[in-house]
Amino acid sequence: NAGVTQTPKFRVLKTGQSMTLLCAQDMNHEYMYWYRQDPGMGLRLIHYSVGEGTTAKGEVPDGYNVSRLKKQNFLLGLESAAPSQTSVYFCASSRTGHEQYFGPGTRLTVT
């Protein structure tokens, strides 16, 4: 039982490049979330999903897209990366929408 895993752990992108972050959970959780964390800003919700095939916008969705084609996976896409998207990205999952379990994070730098 691996819990929540994130791929990759680190990535450096040039401005304008695209990439996809993968989140996987093996707990059969319905809810999944993508957050970004910047110094002094706490956790800010980007997008979330309340079940397979559903997605919804969070607090800071601009510049990101998501997909939840399979219940266990939640993908976060950056179509055209900008330096303002340099951050640490965390994925989380939850069975009921209450207690969330977090992954180890992806550290993204956009130059």
Add this chain to the structure above:
Amino acid sequence: GESVGLHLPTLSVQEGDNSIINCAYSNSASDYFIWYKQESGKGPQFIIDIRSNMDKRQGQRVTVLLNKTVKHLSLQIAATQPGDSAVYFCAERDPGNTPLVFGKGTRLSVIA
């Protein structure tokens, strides 16, 4: 390790003393509250949660207190240890099936 908050409020506590971390929440309709611990370079880890029909809940060395009148939540850590050094986040959720809303966090520094 990764710095998760360069400008966070910091609480410094002597090893063995009790720690109290406070959190003010904003939504009077929130009915669920949760505390997370985040060590440097890691994802947040669940500590304890409480629903609004309770005002106190205890775990192993931790107690959460909820005062709905003044919209205040606190986390008490007994006999603080060096391993407790981390950033602590509170979060709230309202009954409308909306996601958790996180506070900005407090850094706990344990002095050996």
